[in-house]
Amino acid sequence: MTRVWMLPILLVLSGAAVATGHARSGDPGLAAALLALFVLLAWMTSPLVFPRPVPAAEARRRSAVDGRPVVYWRPGCTYCLKLRLRLGRDASRLHWVDIWRDPAGAAEVRAANGGDETVPTVFVADRPHTNPDPAWVREQLPPAA
Incomplete structure (x- = not known):
């Protein structure tokens, strides 16, 4: 911490x-x-700028239920901050996993990025996308209910 x-x-x-x-x-x-x-x-x-992080297992479970992307991030990452700020209010509709708090999340990011902890890594339908465009991430969100 x-x-x-x-x-x-x-x-x-x-x-x-x-x-x-x-x-x-x-x-x-x-x-x-x-x-x-x-x-x-x-x-x-x-970490105050980001929505409350959840463990990777919980984020995967929630994503399977609601279809929302899972974002793996870490504090101090300028690319993560750029994604968060450009998403605006839509950021709260994603599941955020802080890889510094969750070793399982860090392992998933390493597996997706050839051993590197490159963030943000966004999983959409169990497929990783490293440092995606915020507009693309917004398009991946299911319609608001």
Whole structure:
């Protein structure tokens, strides 16, 4: 769990240090702006941006029932963040598996990508698609009920 939060915590601490330096040199406006920027970056690289992850076995089970794709991701991955942000509200309609929390999910990603943990890997109907276009992923969603 600490590995997931390492980058966001490092960003907040770095932002605090940079902001403190600017505040001490007499520029509190710049200090506040930089701190806000670092906090935003920390939030964007944290697991908070993503829907609540589920274990790989549960995601597969749910996908078999509702036909929704399963997305394997990890915190700090810029491609995962791009997919998440471009999906917008539709992201909550997918099943998200954090491979840093779920060793079985990481194993599935390695099996699909020749031993590499390349994410995002999206499984649609049990077929893996590595770093797919967000528009394509949106097309794979079943119609909303």
